[in-house]
Structure formats: C-alpha cells, structure tokens
Amino acid sequence: xxxxxxxxxxxxxxxxxxxxxxxxxxxxxxxxxxxxxxxxxxxxxxxxxxxxxxxxxxxxxxxxxxxxxxxxxxxxxxxxxxxxxxxxxxxxxxxxxxxxxxxxxxxxxxxxxxxxxxxxxxxxxxxxxxxxxxxxxxxxxxxxxxxxxxxxxxxxxxxxxxxxx
Amino acid sequence: xxxxxxxxxxxxxxxxxxxxxxxxxxxxxxxxxxxxxxxxxxxxxxxxxxxxxxxxxxxxxxxxxxxxxxxxxxxxxxxxxxxxxxxxxxxxxx
Numbered sequence: 001x002x003x004x005x006x007x008x009x010x011x012x013x014x015x016x017x018x019x020x021x022x023x024x025x026x027x028x029x030x031x032x033x034x035x036x037x038x039x040x041x042x043x044x045x046x047x048x049x050x051x052x053x054x055x056x057x058x059x060x061x062x063x064x065x066x067x068x069x070x071x072x073x074x075x076x077x078x079x080x081x082x083x084x085x086x087x088x089x090x091x092x093x094x095x096x097x098x099x100x101x102x103x104x105x106x107x108x109x110x111x112x113x114x115x116x117x118x119x120x121x122x123x124x125x126x127x128x129x130x131x132x133x134x135x136x137x138x139x140x141x142x143x144x145x146x147x148x149x150x151x152x153x154x155x156x157x158x159x160x161x162x163x164x165x
Numbered sequence: 166x167x168x169x170x171x172x173x174x175x176x177x178x179x180x181x182x183x184x185x186x187x188x189x190x191x192x193x194x195x196x197x198x199x200x201x202x203x204x205x206x207x208x209x210x211x212x213x214x215x216x217x218x219x220x221x222x223x224x225x226x227x228x229x230x231x232x233x234x235x236x237x238x239x240x241x242x243x244x245x246x247x248x249x250x251x252x253x254x255x256x257x258x259x
Contacts, residue, residue, distance in 0.1 A: 038176045162179040
C-alpha cells in the first residue's frame with residue numbers, strides 16, 4: 001500500500017499531542033527487532049491476549065487511574081471469564097462501546113469461540129491486562145513489559161495478540 | 166511489550182487505531198484499523214466484525230515477512246457503525 005492510500009486514523013496527531021503535553025512520556029524507536037517465528041500451525045498454537053484497556057476481574061485491586069505517574073502493575077484475567085465477571089478501570093479512552101459489549105476492546109468471547117472452533121490451538125489460562133496511560137516509559141519498558149512477558153512465558157503461550165487501548 | 170515477547174521467542178501482533186504512534190514505536194507486526202479509540206474490534210454486538218479483526222491480526226502474525234510491517238485491512242468505521250446500528254435495531258437494543 002502506498003503512502004498516499006493509507007487509511008487515516010480518526011483522531012489525528014495522538015503521539016505529538018501527548019508528547020507535547022507530557023514531554024518524554026511517549027516512546028519512539030529507531031530500530032526494528034528480529035521477528036520470532038511460529039514453528040507450528042495456528043490451529044495448534046496457544047494464544048494469549050494482552051490489553052492496556054484496564055479490564056480486570058471484579059473484586060481485584062482496581063488500577064490506580066489517578067496516580068500522577070501511572071500504575072505499572074498488571075492483572076491476570078482468566079481466559080474462561082465471562083464479560084460479566086470483568087470490569088474496566090481506565091480513564092483515557094472512550095468506553096461507550098465496551099460498556100455495552102466488552103468484546104469491542106477485550107474480545108474474550110470471540111477468542112473463546114476461535115479456540116472452540118479449532119482456528120487456534122487454545123488459550124493460555126490467563127490473559128494479561130494493564131492501564132496504558134503511563135507517564136514513565138522506562139518503568140513501562142523495563143518493569144511492566146518485562147513482568148508481563150515473563151508471566152506470558154510461564155503460561156506457555158505460543159503466540160500473543162496485543163491491543164493497546 | 167511486543168519487543169520483550171519476541172525476544173523470548175513468542176511471535177506477536179498488535180492492533181492500532183493510531184498509526185502515528187505505531188510508526189514511532191515500530192512494533193514487530195501491527196494491524197491498523199481506522200476505528201474509534203477504544204473500539205479496536207469494531208462495534209457492540211457485531212460478532213462477525215470482531216472475529217474478522219482478530220483473524221486479520223492472526224493472518225498477519227503468520228504472513229508478515231519483515232519486522233515493522235503494518236497491515237491495512239480494507240475496513241471503515243462508517244460501515245462498521247452502520248452495520249452496528251442495524252444489528253442493534255434487529256436485537257431491539259438502544
């Protein structure tokens with residue numbers, strides 16, 4: 001697809017707007033990392049889902065949505081959860097759709113169906129959830145990303161689908 | 166986060182509604198959707214669209230040849246909203 005025919009994002013200049021308001025809060029990379037390869041068909045691959053939408057099981061410690069620097073913890077979300085078992089603690093994206101149908105941002109039922117249909121080999125016991133509006137990119141990269149990656153390995157994921165809200 | 170997972174040998178794909186952010190952070194594999202923030206998988210009750218978005222991402226995870234490759238599925242927010250309104254009407258949901 002050529003540069004000129006790229007579809008446009010609905011909200012323009014997200015990176016620049018946030019970076020101007022909170023200097024140094026946005027990550028920018030010059031390099032590309034090598035791709036890991038999948039050594040089995042999708043129909044045999046165990047998938048994990050990682051979301052920054054602030055979705056968490058009812059009754060777990062709510063994400064701290066008002067901390068001035070952010071919340072660098074994550075929650076495990078059992079992959080067999082039903083939408084009514086979950087709630088959202090997040091302030092920074094429109095939840096109008098998610099309140100009606102959580103699957104618009106955390107498609108837990110669709111992923112369960114894809115596993116049941118054999119399109120993917122299965123789901124990890126847990127999905128992983130955090131809030132993405134964090135002001136310290138170093139803590140995000142060096143602590144939160146590493147903590148979640150370690151937890152994903154422990155859950156024997158073959159592939160990961162990520163959705164930054 | 167994707168980088169930390171790829172370094173551990175786990176292939177990843179992410180969904181984006183902010184192409185400018187994606188171009189800055191250069192994730193290994195990404196799928197861009199011209200959708201509203203917080204609605205990466207489409208609109209409420211539109212199961213077919215939600216499933217399609219996931220399948221587009223999984224296809225990209227398998228097919229992407231180069232790191233940093235972004236896929237642009239031919240989807241539009243206007244069409245998704247229109248279909249969503251029709252689905253809600255059929256389900257008698259406001």
